[in-house]
Amino acid sequence: MPTPTGQRSLQELMDEKPDLVEYFYNETDAPHPMRYSRLDPWIPKEFTNWRDEQRSWRETAILLDQSHHMPELFLSGPDALELLQRVGINSFANYSLDRGKQLVGCTPNGHLIGDCILYRLGEDSFELVSGMPLLNWVEYQAHVNDCNVTIRRDAPTPFNPADRRIKYRFQMDGPNAGEIFNEVVDGGAPTIPFFHQAKVRIAGCEVLVLRHGMAGHQGVELSGPYDELATVRDALLKAGEPHGLMQGGTTTYFSTLFESAWMAQPLPGIYTDDDLRGYREWLPDTGWEAAQHLGGSFVSSNIEDYYATPWDLGYNRIMKFDHEFIGRAALEAKQDDPHRSKVTLIWNEEDVTKVYKSQLGHRTRYKSIEFPVAYYGFPQCDEVRVTSGGEMIGLSCHVGYSNNDGVVVSLSTLDISKAEIGSEVLITWGEPNGGSRKPEVEQHEQVEVRATVAPAPYLKAVAETKVAAI
Numbered sequence: 001m002p003t004p005t006g007q008r009s010l011q012e013l014m015d016e017k018p019d020l021v022e023y024f025y026n027e028t029d030a031p032h033p034m035r036y037s038r039l040d041p042w043i044p045k046e047f048t049n050w051r052d053e054q055r056s057w058r059e060t061a062i063l064l065d066q067s068h069h070m071p072e073l074f075l076s077g078p079d080a081l082e083l084l085q086r087v088g089i090n091s092f093a094n095y096s097l098d099r100g101k102q103l104v105g106c107t108p109n110g111h112l113i114g115d116c117i118l119y120r121l122g123e124d125s126f127e128l129v130s131g132m133p134l135l136n137w138v139e140y141q142a143h144v145n146d147c148n149v150t151i152r153r154d155a156p157t158p159f160n161p162a163d164r165r166i167k168y169r170f171q172m173d174g175p176n177a178g179e180i181f182n183e184v185v186d187g188g189a190p191t192i193p194f195f196h197q198a199k200v201r202i203a204g205c206e207v208l209v210l211r212h213g214m215a216g217h218q219g220v221e222l223s224g225p226y227d228e229l230a231t232v233r234d235a236l237l238k239a240g241e242p243h244g245l246m247q248g249g250t251t252t253y254f255s256t257l258f259e260s261a262w263m264a265q266p267l268p269g270i271y272t273d274d275d276l277r278g279y280r281e282w283l284p285d286t287g288w289e290a291a292q293h294l295g296g297s298f299v300s301s302n303i304e305d306y307y308a309t310p311w312d313l314g315y316n317r318i319m320k321f322d323h324e325f326i327g328r329a330a331l332e333a334k335q336d337d338p339h340r341s342k343v344t345l346i347w348n349e350e351d352v353t354k355v356y357k358s359q360l361g362h363r364t365r366y367k368s369i370e371f372p373v374a375y376y377g378f379p380q381c382d383e384v385r386v387t388s389g390g391e392m393i394g395l396s397c398h399v400g401y402s403n404n405d406g407v408v409v410s411l412s413t414l415d416i417s418k419a420e421i422g423s424e425v426l427i428t429w430g431e432p433n434g435g436s437r438k439p440e441v442e443q444h445e446q447v448e449v450r451a452t453v454a455p456a457p458y459l460k461a462v463a464e465t466k467v468a469a470i
Contacts, residue, residue: 010290011280020271020303021294026437030293030378031132038158039250042068046249050372051403053252057217057259058404060244061174063236064253066221067165067229068157070130073138074166077149080124086145087138088118089310089327091320095120100195100210104315105134107276110330111269111307113137115315117221119197119210129169132288133268140282141326168229170222171212172236176243178218184239192220203235255372258400258409261456263314263342265378267292269307295377295438297428297446298395306381311339312413314456340394340413344458345384345427347399347408348450355429355447367430367444369408371401376440383428384412386419388448393418396427396451411456423453 017023043065046053056062075083085092087105095101101118116131128135135153142149154166172181182189186201192211200207205228213219224232237245257264268289270276283289294306310316310331316339321332358366370376375398382396394414401408410427419425430446 008285009281010283010285010287011277013285013290014271014280019301021299021301021306024292024294024303025299028291028293031288031291039068042157043253044249045251047247050249050251050255053246053248054255054372054403056244056246056248057174057256059175060246061172061176061180061240062246062248062252063233063240064171064173064248064256065233066169066171066253067167067226069250070169071132071135071156072130072154072166073128073135074126074152074154075128075138075142075149076122076125077147078124079142079147080126080149083138083142083145083147083149084118084126085323086325087134087141089315089319089325089331091318091322093320093322097123098196098198100197100212102195102318103128103131103134104310104318105137106310106325106327106331107269107273108327108330109269109273110309110327110334111304112266112309112313112315113268113270114266117210117212119208121208133270136283136287136289137268137279140279143282144278165226167223168226168232170233170236171219172222172240172245173213173217173219174245175217176240176245177213177220180236180240180243180245181218181220184235203231205232207232251372255400255402257398258344258402258411259457261314261342261344261411261458263397263411263413266308266313267294267303267306267379269304271303293378293438294381295375295431295436295441296380296382296395297431298381298383298392299432306379308413309334309339311341314342338415338417341416342456343412343414343416343421344454344456345396345410345412345425345451346454346458347410347427348452349407351447351449352408355449358447365442365444366447367435368442369399369401369429372403373400374408375399375410376438382410384414384419384451385426385428386423388426391418393425409458410451414453416453419453421453421455425451425453427451 088103103118104115105113114131114134116134117129119127139151184202190198192198194211197210207222207224210221212221310319355366355369380397383392384394384396396410396412399410427449429449430444434443435441
């Protein structure tokens, strides 16, 4: 099957690049619009300063604009639900019209392709938000299985030929978010259980609400027709002003995952399976999958070493073998295998200070730790060991700074039989041989950073909220 646009395929690119790891590690431009200020024309990096904006989701409330960076796919038709069931490792047994879902998809070999947020707009109508690799996989499965569905894609604003989205999207969270939401909704807010959805009216506009939060509060995700963005935003800001509601810029927004422990953007496990050659021939050589941007101290000659399973990223808690789905047989066979688990690593303060001290004077420079978002790979993979020079027990991925807790943290996938909660591990920070050829990576030396293994999410209130959604 040719690519939808008739252009050169991912497979053709791969045929020219026999060392795909080297290509992804050194030559590609990160596909995510957070890079290189692509969102600046629509959302500022900071409305005030990112430190106070972070504080607001712990102390008052924050409003984050998600309207411009996430791809969307609208899916409708008689076969739509069956298609999603075929793709998703999640159970659909309780999937009523008032529920949202985190859809997770795998290859036939049980390797993760990605995840997205799934809205149910009607009996046979759905909206898939974020997670470009999974959206592409859903569309491909619709084509090869000749499903009776209609698909409409809506690209992020920087890449959207219409220079505008179909829908706006806001996230509001923080201890005062529930009170603000109740005041701004015409007639008061209904009770919406976590990860359920409902329709309300705000300033006369119909708004779709998903009860969803990253900080353990009564957070909501709000969406509606793009033309109503300003009306709904202004109403939220007016209602929120007495409650300390702040707007969060992109710098703040992309630091939220450290609190929610969402392991975003795993490398889709599609590059080596012969059975997926048809998929690679369908994908374009300019797409997300062709522009993976590997970074970090872990460098392997085998791209499969970067693949992940549902266990690695904590999705085993939502994986259910109560329906047929792509990858089920492989995942069932792996149930009793050793697995890595998702954890948070709290970086040692002295070692972080050592990295910062290296930036001053005439001395060895270690890889800088940018605040509040320090990861520079998509995905980022840094080696983790128990002892210096010992066996690698996992990977540290997204790393950044929490102003609320005054700590540098990273989301990691570890063999916790070798490093249980509370134990100390060593992260190799920085890339080998002075750094890769990525333009955002300065010349530097590697250094070991101590870190303490903690749960993910590391805040108890956030963890309890997520468990309640299962």
